[in-house]
Amino acid sequence: MINEKRLIKTFTDLVKIDSESRNEKNVASYIEKKIKKLKLKYKFDNSKKLTGSNVDNLIIYKKDNNSKKFFVLSSHMDTVVPGNGIKPLIKKNHIESNGSTILGADDKSGLAIILEVFETLVEKKYPHVNLEAAITTCEEIGLLGAKFLNYKLLKSKSGIVLDSTSPSRLVLKGPSSDYFSIDILGVESHSGINPEKGISSIKVASEIISKIKIGRIYKDTTLNIGKIKGGSAINIVPGKTSIQCEIRSHRESVISKILDQIKKNIKIIEKKYKKINPKFSIIFKKDRIYDSIDISPNNEIVKRILKASEELNYKTNIVETGGGADANFFVKNKINTVNLGTGMREFHTVDEKLILDEFITSANIVLKTILL
Numbered sequence: 001m002i003n004e005k006r007l008i009k010t011f012t013d014l015v016k017i018d019s020e021s022r023n024e025k026n027v028a029s030y031i032e033k034k035i036k037k038l039k040l041k042y043k044f045d046n047s048k049k050l051t052g053s054n055v056d057n058l059i060i061y062k063k064d065n066n067s068k069k070f071f072v073l074s075s076h077m078d079t080v081v082p083g084n085g086i087k088p089l090i091k092k093n094h095i096e097s098n099g100s101t102i103l104g105a106d107d108k109s110g111l112a113i114i115l116e117v118f119e120t121l122v123e124k125k126y127p128h129v130n131l132e133a134a135i136t137t138c139e140e141i142g143l144l145g146a147k148f149l150n151y152k153l154l155k156s157k158s159g160i161v162l163d164s165t166s167p168s169r170l171v172l173k174g175p176s177s178d179y180f181s182i183d184i185l186g187v188e189s190h191s192g193i194n195p196e197k198g199i200s201s202i203k204v205a206s207e208i209i210s211k212i213k214i215g216r217i218y219k220d221t222t223l224n225i226g227k228i229k230g231g232s233a234i235n236i237v238p239g240k241t242s243i244q245c246e247i248r249s250h251r252e253s254v255i256s257k258i259l260d261q262i263k264k265n266i267k268i269i270e271k272k273y274k275k276i277n278p279k280f281s282i283i284f285k286k287d288r289i290y291d292s293i294d295i296s297p298n299n300e301i302v303k304r305i306l307k308a309s310e311e312l313n314y315k316t317n318i319v320e321t322g323g324g325a326d327a328n329f330f331v332k333n334k335i336n337t338v339n340l341g342t343g344m345r346e347f348h349t350v351d352e353k354l355i356l357d358e359f360i361t362s363a364n365i366v367l368k369t370i371l372l
């Protein structure tokens with residue numbers, strides 16, 4: 001079993017270090033100091049010039065020559081805003097912030113668990129699988145650390161990301177996500193003197209939007225129109241309006257079908273206004289954010305986690321998520337990676353909490369999972 005007091009101390013130490021995305025350097029230094037003391041091998045990859053962070057991703061190694069297996073544990077060092085000057089308050093059953101900031105349990109609870117597992121292995125000398133840890137940057141701004149991680153530094157073909165709510169939830173399935181934007185280039189004119197000459201891009205945007213279904217489209221598919229920007233003054237028929245959206249689905253074919261339909265509608269609308277003024281146009285752009293994950297329940301890492309949980313008289317269930325995490329990029333790089341909860345709740349808000357018994361259970365599940 002892990003050392004509960006030390007686990008909580010590591011967590012509170014970590015959240016007191018400011019590390020909003022791209023400013024993870026001081027957290028990396030804290031971890032580096034700890035793993036140097038434990039005499040563990042580690043490497044920084046060369047990702048910071050690609051992520052824009054002030055530090056690289058950090059890879060930690062602990063070999064056990066009696067095992068041929070390699071597993072990787074992962075969590076991210078960055079937090080969302082407001083994440084500076086966090087003062088953790090330890091209550092009877094949970095830890096919270098003082099209400100003026102987030103707590104940073106997302107994802108310092110995961111980091112604390114990984115460090116505690118290493119400390120326990122060094123202290124107790126338990127036999128274990130060859131262990132790697134990928135400590136990433138910039139997760140909260142588009143999974144950038146995991147996206148640009150140097151995967152040549154990892155031998156693992158299985159892994160656990162610790163970046164979800166409760167250890168009663170083991171995420172094996174998650175959606176793909178695409179970003180798309182629609183730029184409407186209307187025709188500007190003076191709205192009082194010659195409105196007839198203009199084509200309002202805002203009005204056309206509303207036409208396009210009225211044809212897009214949003215929210216939960218199917219059980220495994222969601223679409224959101226997240227941002228809209230247009231117009232320059234109240235006395236000018238607006239020239240340009242931009243709409244920015246996101247679509248997620250567990251099925252690629254559904255994403256293509258929905259986007260094709262949207263493009264078709266746009267073409268019809270564009271044709272209609274081009275007849276009025278050939279200068280009118282609509283530009284559709286799309287970009288992949290991350291690919292879906294779909295890990296088999298028969299995968300060894302899954303079986304090991306469920307067994308470990310059972311041995312602790314705890315029930316972990318296999319679930320799906322609508323969210324994305326570093327796991328999406330690990331899977332893309334051929335590492336079968338699941339996401340196990342750490343006890344965090346209400347993350348990305350100032351009401352964020354860490355449930356203590358779940359936090360400790362999650363750490364013990366991870367430890368048991370990687371023991372021989």
Ligand SMILES: [Zn+2]
Binds near residue numbers: 076107139
């Ligand atoms: Zn997170």
